Amino acid sequence: MDLKIKRVYEEPSPEDGLRILVDRIWPRGIKKEKLAMHSWEKELAPSTELRKWYGHDPEKYEEFRARYFAELDSNSAAIDFIDRIRGYDGTITLIFSAKDMEHSNAAVLADWMGRHLGTI
Numbered sequence: 001m002d003l004k005i006k007r008v009y010e011e012p013s014p015e016d017g018l019r020i021l022v023d024r025i026w027p028r029g030i031k032k033e034k035l036a037m038h039s040w041e042k043e044l045a046p047s048t049e050l051r052k053w054y055g056h057d058p059e060k061y062e063e064f065r066a067r068y069f070a071e072l073d074s075n076s077a078a079i080d081f082i083d084r085i086r087g088y089d090g091t092i093t094l095i096f097s098a099k100d101m102e103h104s105n106a107a108v109l110a111d112w113m114g115r116h117l118g119t120i
Helices: 048-054 058-073 076-085 105-117
Strands: 002-007 018-021 091-096
Touching (some): 002 105, 048 058, 076 105, 091 105
Parallel strands (some): 002 091, 018 091
16 A cells, blocks of 8 residues: 555645545635545544644644544544555545645654554
8 A cells, every 4th residue: 555645735636546535624715526535534633622732833743743643543433444444455645734744634644554554
């Protein structure tokens, strides 16, 4: 499996494979048809409390990452999601709306998924 992240504001491409929206809140100014998404997995997003605490502050990123990993580890929907995609042989692109790709929830989620799927 190839796992990628991409902003929702970038054009979809065939190389994206399965496009999965991983934000809890619908992205501003985007129509559903434009996303060309396979599914919206809002249960995989950080909790509202964690998202608000983080506020996309890069100085809080390492702590955000640790707290988000803990949320994912205790989230039955996240574990079920891993079980559903285990063995998928194509590309999965996690799409999200944050401007900072490096410090986004999608980057953390991709890392967490890779650890659980054995791809990193």
